[in-house]
Amino acid sequence: MTTLKDRLYRGPRRSEAEPLARAAENQAAQSPTLSLFVLVATVGVLAYTLFLFNPGNRGDWLPYSLVIIAEVVLVSQALVSMWTILAGGQDPRGFTFHHTQERLFDGAMTDRLGAADSPQYWPMYIGDKRVAVDVFITVYGEDLEKVRATAVAALAIRGEHTTWILDDGKSDEVRELAAGLGVNYIRRLSGNGAKAGNINHAMTLAKGGFFAIFDADFVPKPDFLYETIPFFIDDNVAFVQTPQAYGNMTNLVSRGAGFMQSVFYRFIQPGRNRFNAAFCVGTNVVFRRAAVQDIGGMNTDSKSEDVWTSLELHERGWRSIYIPVTLAVGDAPETVEDYTKQQMRWASGGFEILMQRNPLSPRTRLTLDQRLQYTVTATHYFAGITPFLLLMVPPLEIFFDLRPVNLTVTPLTWFLFYAGFYGLQMLLAFHTMGSFRLETLVLATVSFPIYVAALVNVFSGREQKWHVTGGGGRRSSPFNFMIPQVMIFVFLFLTSLVAIAKDVEHQTLTLATAWNVTNTIVIGVFIAAAFRESHRAKAAIRRARRPLRVTARPIETGPTLVTAGSQRHADASVFETQPAPASELTERRTP
Template sequence: MMSAIDDARRTRAPEPEPGHVREDAAGFDFRTPSVDRAAAERAAAHRSALERADRTAPARRPMAPGPSAAPLLGPVGPAPARRKRRAGIDHHENVFIAPRAEGRLHNPVMVLLVLVATAGILLYAQFLLNPAHRGDFLPYTMVIVAESVLVIHALISAWTILSGGVDPRDFAFHQAQDALYDRAAIVHDGLDQVPNQWPLMVRGREIDVDVFITVYGEEIDKIAATVEAAIAIKGRHRTWVLDDGRDDEVRRLASRLGARYVRRLTGHGAKAGNINHALTLAKGEFFAVFDADFVPKPEFLHETVPFFVDEGVSFVQTPQTYGNLVNLVSRGAGYMQAVFYRYIQPGRNRFNAAFCVGTNVIFRRTAVDDIGGIYTDSKSEDVWTSMRLHERGWKSIYIPKELATGDAPETIEAYSKQQLRWATGGFEILLTHNPLSPRRRLTIDQRLQYLVTSTFYLTGIAPGLLLLVPPLEIYFDLRPMNLSISFGQWLLYYAGFYVMQIVLAFYTLMSFRWETLMLAAVSFPIYAKALWNVITGKEQSWHVTGANRGRAPSPFNFIIPQVLTFVFLALTSFVAAWRDIGIGHLTLATAWNVTNTIILGAFIIAAAREGSATRLAEKLRDRLAARASGAVPTAAPTSAPTPALASSPTPAPASAPASAAAPSPAEREPVPALAARADTWPFPNRTGGTVQPDRAARGSETVASTPAPAPAPAAVPAPVPASAVTRREHRTTRRTELGR
């Protein structure tokens, strides 16, 4: 027994020399040679011996250092593990639909709730449109316009949810997944302990996969976590760091971790242009895209690549889940997306209308080439790219399985900028590429789904119109409904619509988050601004969610319209209360206006708390910076400062924004390598950037023998995030899942 095991472990392909990489006409090729029949038979015998050894012997130490280590037992892939269940949540394999809710898409209770909610929607619409209930023209028109947008979207959402429930993982998928890894080659080449080097097979041949990480000024710790996780993804692939922030610290990080690094000299096309530039360098048949703050799981390729056995599939999208639901803004923004990723996107699979969301996605290279690359002329390049692919007849797949975890916006600034970008892209589709246009080569179902996507942010403007209805009655006695309508009758129909929406959301998410309702009610200035920008052609600068450069601005800089609206509603509430005291009873307008005032007031209080926490964090950062530099803030200098040594020049800024002025002639040169050593292969590309090969792909010994890079200049400690000071319990980072 032991001799067979020893033979199995000794019989391996020769290890490549450190720094040695095979190169062919298509670029760098890390693939291993195929094995013949005799080698396959030997590998099968060796594999059997290893399996027997793993069943009888104690756990072996890893053969070589690597991002992750898992013995090759039975079918190559994620090994079964014990599952932890708490409150119905599967913490081991969060399929984005908790186990108790996994069958809710079409179970009787779910169907009943959707049907009852649909009935409530129709009854409310009939109530509003009844000519006998019509009130004064202006407030009635405002209510009809706002509620029509909400009712239509609610009806289409209910229809989409009921249309879902079909698992896209059919027999062909499972068959391709079983044959995804070349088991014989893995054992023959001694890669059983290096899962990120397992050859990937589709339709019996090995495929090349590139993993792109788009970077633009994010925190270095977040980038490092994403790069490490991307390198550790199971299946042979190349990891690329696409740095549009032009940060030398990011370059050093990529070099240290063993990822290829690409830097552009211009920021044309923003994120889409960054990806298109990388496609001129990468040669893989498939490429995955992750934002710098989305950490992929090791099984990402294992769960997505098998879909490409269907040659008509252009991309496979996975949900966005968040691990930083630590304050009011992040929880509200995170749960706002929960229903969409759990139920709306799966329902769109039936209509071949699931669209890309920009991260946690893998594309087929030929499909993207077919439409001329990722779309660059919009803030929502992901939706535009998806629609162009669908117009060309390509298929899309959405799988509601959590395969990457990222960050939701934690500040009002980040949330406002993110929503402005998304809304701008949606309105651009509506006004410049209307899905209902006869020029669009889409099916009827696809047209309807893209129309919902492009008009979705109108549902955010609707609350702004409804906020003005009570003041019209309080100040001008203009009522939206007939005076013969009683408060109880109005409340019955109103509750039939809105309360059932809340009940349905509570059932699907197994929780109720008032933060989501609050953000939905106060975001109308953001969406109105986005619509105005698209109509007038005003250009918005491209910002990074959560990126802090220098002093953080006050959150009130981004919510001035909300503050003015709150002041107006608060004064109106006092006027209404004084009026109701005079007439001796509470009116519907007063109750409605006070409710709106409380919602906006809660948001203003949250902004004030965030501003206070931000100022406290900045003071703490300044103290840490002074302590790190050895300066004594209270002591005045007694002599002129000592001039800097010639050998220690003042370091230049680490990054520059993409919109900066044209680079100087010196800056146009390719970025030099950090140090000349055998395992660092920087080479210029034809577009002027610099790329470094993935050293981790050449074997773990190469990475282990890489000399440490030169120490970086002393830097000011990273700023303390405001969320770390807002609440004491957030000091310990823990993962928070949607739906808990």
């Protein structure tokens, strides 16, 4: 016989495959085989480094310098990343977490015996204290159906909570949607502070002790609060972050953008738990209200408010938790425009940290481990600039006969050391992700103009306009956002023709030719994807311009559809207000 308590803890029915998938997701960073792969790859990195710095292997100064600069950045990032991955074997969910999670819904048995069939209304308890949770859905022009899907899923999250739509897009359609679903709606008259300002303003109206944040296109799973809230039994925990996972891996851009993040979320972030340096990624996260108030609210001085807020919380001594459990699924950028704007925003945030709050500065109140991890975060996008330096090495040999390594070094010797660096990392990707994705290689190669522009913007103090991923509105041609890539492709293509002609004349295939042709093909794949995207966009415009054919049909009446949660939230409120004074959040204190 099934008891009420059994029904409470069972929650939504899951397939047999889901617990297995979740177990694999949790244990990915704790695999002994992974540790072995990382150690072997580290040996390969060190061997390649010694090969490059061997004076006897040095070639002409210009291409050699380009290779050294690029590889030093890449090797440094690789070594710290591997060290971080090796630190990821510790599960943050200890006895205290499991004990709290087991009793999270105990109050539902005594307070609401009839609530077992409505898990979204079960009161939650941490220890003997009842928990008040607000769920914020940040909206800024996203497609209405995406907002609807996220709002409906947010209402269905297990555990008593209040759902809010924070609409900085000032859309009457979104307001009507919120009213129909029974969701609280907030619209500011000013957009100051972008997403962070939107959240800070909502905190003056929503008074829960904890608040979760979801971007409009990230649909949460019912167990989101069940898997995150128990961590707050530790009074020093400021936020609990979960991964970004994507459900729209439909083209080269979305697949490449999604897979580029996979290693970070599956292996890097878990390792950062060991150093209390896992940072917020802006969505799929729960914050303790008191922690955010302690630093004067979400940071509004940067478009990368998530990393900056995390940095300030860590400086104040707060603790962060990351769990590698997919509890919300969203959209990766599907177009060149969306990808460019996303990467520009992320890179700008990293460079801002480096130039405005250098983690290595003695004035920064972080532990040694945290300094190193934030330095890697701040310098990460320098690694994205290095492909440009390496792209220029083969043309120097083809046109000017300048080589990065000594002529006595055979192509086979160079290739073996090179494979020790890159090949072992590809094998590591095969082991951890199941495959090495061509889309990842393509985007990693062609993104350098974005990161160069971000660096220039930050250095010059140019304001970075806020953009959402996958926002609505009329799309520009993808080629408006990839002029440097097109110019590089043309240059490499012509260089390849020259190189092939020279090799035919000398009846030999040189490494420079093979390298340059490979680079040309990789960028050419991106150009081809842009042509397909442009063709699809033009076809969609033509379809939209076609006149609709209206056929008269009798109107059929049917049963009225009542959206889940609408009756319960019939008293949901609409707020259209001026931004609240900063004093209502508490003044920002200097760490």
